[in-house]
Amino acid sequence: MLNYIGIAILVLVLDQISKQLITQWLDFGETVTVAPFFNLVLVHNPGAAFSFLSDASGWQREFFIVIALAASAWIVYLLWKHPDRPLFNASLSLILGGALGNVVDRVRFGAVIDFFDLHLLGYHWPAFNIADSAISCGAALLIWDAVRSSHAAHTW
Secondary structure: OHHHHHHHHHHHHHHHHHHHHHHHHOOOOOEEEEEOOEEEEEEEEOOOHHHOOOOOOOOHHHHHHHHHHHHHHHHHHHHHHOOOOHHHHHHHHHHHHHHHHHHHHHHHHOOEEEEEEEEEOOEEOOOEOHHHHHHHHHHHHHHHHHHHHHHHHOOO
């Protein structure tokens, strides 16, 4: 279990270092073009994924903190309960580190710091960060693990 907690801590640390660096390099709202499809931009997201509830009156900050901490506790329990499932645990570790990285932002700044901006033909994907990337990769691996486990269980 400690290896998986280590993965979560690594994600958390990388996420917080990247956010510290970006806030030192860019002013709020400033955009730096890196490639024709990729910018760095400093934005604050008081909502959840894709800015869900970002325009709420402020109650969402505590709501998302509580949800993330409850999910984190559940993930730690699952890591302890299933030591024999490495892909499952690695995916949960990525989700845990990402969730805690965004909780730190909500506590410190009242919003999540986002800075990766992918775009194509004038359409921009919502800005995101390393924590969001870890959560997305962890979720994809979790789905892959479920499909793989389901397929193995139904093999003739």
